[in-house]
Amino acid sequence: MKTLRENLRLADNMLRSEERDLLTLARMSQRDAFTFYRGADLTGLDLSGQNLKGMNFDKADLRFSNLDAAQYDPGAFNGSVLDKTQKWLKDDFEFYDDDLDKHNNLEILIFIKFRPGLVDGILDWLGVTNASFAKSADVSKNALRKARVGDVVAVDTAKSIVDTARFAIKHTDIDDPEEILERLRQPYLQFLGGGSNAPFFSIPRLQYEELVRLRGQLVEAWGDREGGGGRWRDTPKSLEWHMRPEY
Known part of the structure; x- marks a missing residue:
């Protein structure tokens, strides 16, 4: 220092x-x-x-x-x-990988998009195939292909891809790994609500922070079913319902 x-x-x-x-x-x-x-x-x-x-x-x-x-x-x-x-x-990819680490999908159900081309760049840099990386990350080859083109994937899939990429970059004998690690320091994730036959929609960072704050208030007031109280996993839409002025 x-x-x-x-x-x-x-x-x-x-x-x-x-x-x-x-x-x-x-x-x-x-x-x-x-x-x-x-x-x-x-x-x-x-x-x-x-x-x-x-x-x-x-x-x-x-x-x-x-x-x-x-x-x-x-x-x-x-x-x-x-x-x-x-x-x-600006674009819609406002979230960092530490935001992904902190998110508890058992509390608020969201989905993830990677910035298109980012995962492709990682695979190219490492010199690995879609199949070999998918095996290392313990995700399906189809899920990895979705991540590569910026299609929607589950939170657990996204976390596995990110964790595997970081480990592989740090432990693979390639020139200047810091260059590609720098790319992973910028925000490259989009948080999404929707699914279950409903269209997906982007959740901006400020809105996500408000959803997390509101769920914390609801858990404090009603308890958490998983912890023996009375609260269940929320979706962005269910929490938005509680944001209505008349609620």
């Missing part, structure tokens, strides 16, 4: 520098470039043409900044504060 004096020296060097490249400045800080700008005020900056790959801007304020021709990883701006002209920077 750096001392206060060392941190002040690094900060002073950055402030005195004429450098305007965000990646270079992040590296000057000697901190993790991926998380360095999270929550930062980056309003009104000219970032056009910059290489922003390997960085994540969760909760950073980028309103009125020029990002024309900037290079960035898909999902890097999904948690950012953006103005109306910048909404094209």
Whole structure:
């Protein structure tokens, strides 16, 4: 851990520098470039043409900044504060793999989509076939194919794919595994409600957090059937019903 004096020296060097490249400045800080700008005020900056790959801007304020021709990883701006002209920077894949780890599907039934091409990229990087990876992950070959093309899969399937991919990347003799692990640090999952002959629908992060909060309140009030109380597994639609003003 750096001392206060060392941190002040690094900060002073950055402030005195004429450098305007965000990646270079992040590296000057000697901190993790991926998380360095999270929550930062980056309003009104000219970032056009910059290489922003390997960085994540969760909760950073980028309103009125020029990002024309900037290079960035898909999902890097999904948690950012953006103005109306910048909404094209976002997509529906707002969730990280640790969100998947934390989710209890016995409490709220959801489904998962992977960002199309991500799982394909992992298999290509590892040099493995669909069949061999499916066997390692203990999922069906058809389920893995669905994940590869961004079709809907079950939570347990998604968790098995993610866990197997991370283990394989870290324990396979391939060049620079950090490059592909960086891709897995960005949000690449979509949470979905629906199923059981009903159409699937995307659950935005803020809505998901509200569903989790509401279910916690209902369990506190009514108990949890699995734990001997009176609550069962909810769906997003059943919880939305409790959100109605007249409820």
